[in-house]
Amino acid sequence: MLSDRSARLGEGVGDLSRNVRSRTRREILDAASGLFAVAGFKGTSLQDIAAEVGCSKATLLYHFDGKDAILVEMLAPAVGAFGVLDRQLAGLADDTVQLAAVKGYVDLVLSFRREVTVLHGDIPGLLRHPALADVQGMVDRLLDALASRSPDPSAQVTALMVLGAIPIVCMKPVAMNDDELRDVLVRSAAGALNARGA
Amino acid sequence: MLSDRSARLGEGVGDLSRNVRSRTRREILDAASGLFAVAGFKGTSLQDIAAEVGCSKATLLYHFDGKDAILVEMLAPAVGAFGVLDRQLAGLADDTVQLAAVKGYVDLVLSFRREVTVLHGDIPGLLRHPALADVQGMVDRLLDALASRSPDPSAQVTALMVLGAIPIVCMKPVAMNDDELRDVLVRSAAGALNARGA
DNA sequence: GTCTATAGAGGGATAGAC
DNA sequence: GTCTATCCCTCTATAGAC
Numbered sequence: 001m002l003s004d005r006s007a008r009l010g011e012g013v014g015d016l017s018r019n020v021r022s023r024t025r026r027e028i029l030d031a032a033s034g035l036f037a038v039a040g041f042k043g044t045s046l047q048d049i050a051a052e053v054g055c056s057k058a059t060l061l062y063h064f065d066g067k068d069a070i071l072v073e074m075l076a077p078a079v080g081a082f083g084v085l086d087r088q089l090a091g092l093a094d095d096t097v098q099l100a101a102v103k104g105y106v107d108l109v110l111s112f113r114r115e116v117t118v119l120h121g122d123i124p125g126l127l128r129h130p131a132l133a134d135v136q137g138m139v140d141r142l143l144d145a146l147a148s149r150s151p152d153p154s155a156q157v158t159a160l161m162v163l164g165a166i167p168i169v170c171m172k173p174v175a176m177n178d179d180e181l182r183d184v185l186v187r188s189a190a191g192a193l194n195a196r197g198a
Numbered sequence: 199m200l201s202d203r204s205a206r207l208g209e210g211v212g213d214l215s216r217n218v219r220s221r222t223r224r225e226i227l228d229a230a231s232g233l234f235a236v237a238g239f240k241g242t243s244l245q246d247i248a249a250e251v252g253c254s255k256a257t258l259l260y261h262f263d264g265k266d267a268i269l270v271e272m273l274a275p276a277v278g279a280f281g282v283l284d285r286q287l288a289g290l291a292d293d294t295v296q297l298a299a300v301k302g303y304v305d306l307v308l309s310f311r312r313e314v315t316v317l318h319g320d321i322p323g324l325l326r327h328p329a330l331a332d333v334q335g336m337v338d339r340l341l342d343a344l345a346s347r348s349p350d351p352s353a354q355v356t357a358l359m360v361l362g363a364i365p366i367v368c369m370k371p372v373a374m375n376d377d378e379l380r381d382v383l384v385r386s387a388a389g390a391l392n393a394r395g396a
Numbered sequence: 397g398t399c400t401a402t403a404g405a406g407g408g409a410t411a412g413a414c
Numbered sequence: 415g416t417c418t419a420t421c422c423c424t425c426t427a428t429a430g431a432c
Contacts, residue, residue, distance in 0.1 A: 024415085040322045042240040045407060059416055061409065121322045123369070124238045153373045154382045160370060161363035161386055168362030171321075175351045184352045184394065188359055191393020192386040222397085243425060257398055259427065 025063050027053050033074050037117040041071055041126060071118075072131040078115035079135060081108055086138045089145045098193065101145035106166055106185045110178055113170040120167045139163070146193070158196045162189045223261050225251050231272050235315040239269055240323060269316075270329040276313035277333060279306055284336045287343045296391065299343035304364055304383045308376055311368040318365045337361070344391070356394045360387045 031052035035044040046057045064070045085104045092100055109116050119126055127136055146159035166185055229250035233242040244255045244265055262268045283302045290298055307314050317324055325334055344357035364383055
């Protein structure tokens with residue numbers, strides 16, 4: 001169902017008027033993600049979202065099973081893509097997994113900037129959420145991959161640094177297009193990882 | 199008054215029984231910082247803090263002018279130390295400021311782990327707080343220093359990465375003492391910064 | 397200085413008309 | 415499918431007894 005949903009992201013011009021349901025849902029998700037990104041999940045009320053969309057709180061709760069459901073569905077495509085990366089990395093050997101992890105993680109973050117901003121803004125609360133339980137495991141495996149699956153503490157610390165270094169570029173605007181940005185991120189992350197032994 | 203307070207941090211055995219006021223205040227600050235760190239500022243209620251301390255909500259509000267005041271006073275020593283670093287870096291030349299910024303920032307984060315965790319856990323909400331208004335400016339100047347005061351976008355992105363890379367080590371426990379940790383952090387951060395041109 | 401009790405605001409969620 | 419009105423809860427903060 002996750003892949004189902006992400007597949008619908010690039011939906012074309014065809015059946016716009018068929019079901020209004022999807023359209024309103026998407027407006028709600030758009031408004032919510034924007035507000036969550038600047039004020040945090042707990043810092044945003046249903047009233048805030050309703051005001052942004054231009055509807056009532058009751059309408060939000062007709063389309064979603066609660067505030068949490070809005071968050072979960074908003075993050076679903078990003079979580080799905082993270083899962084894909086997780087499975088890709090699982091199939092790689094220890095000596096090739098690190099660079100693939102860096103590139104895959106950078107791509108993931110750049111593809112889901114808003115979602116990453118939301119997650120990054122309320123780490124203590126959100127990663128504890130039941131619906132995001134698998135994310136914690138994926139983060140742990142990503143860290144392991146970034147450390148070339150080495151048990152060396154210094155490798156693990158550096159992996160942690162890379163994990164924290166990438167998402168922060170979502171917060172501040174930067175005068176670069178995405179291709180240049182991807183390049184700088186991958187190069188600098190690799191530089192941090194290599195500097196460990198030097 | 200900030201330096202006044204930080205100076206009192208290492209207070210000895212002398213006048214413990216003199217004013218109970220300070221003792222209770224510190225218990226409150228301790229409990230609050232621990233809870234803020236794991237559940238976030240908005241995710242922690244006065245009731246939570248009162249339960250941890252073993253007193254009533256009213257007692258908290260007798261000692262502090264409100265929930266915000268607890269946060270601000272809890273962060274005061276860290277903010278003060280950040281200000282010291284800020285002024286030190288201001289006096290350095292462009293070609294020496296980067297390494298000093300890295301070392302100073304790493305030391306700062308390692309010295310105030312809990313405070314950094316609190317700030318890091320609720321970035322959207324907390325940096326907007328009026329009492330923490332100067333922090334935003336200090337962060338901007340630190341970023342500038344980490345970029346060797348270069349206007350190059352790639353230097354600024356890398357500085358941003360370093361800014362995000364250090365605090366995350368506060369969140370996960372790591373099998374290293376602080377001296378080793380400081381060394382890895384500085385070395386890897388320098389590696390990221392140098393990799394930019396390579 | 398600490399407590400109980402309570403005010404007052406705002407949150408999420410539901411009921412029922414349209 | 416959307417609305418208004420309302421319920422119930424939790425939160426911050428205050429009042430006043432001890």
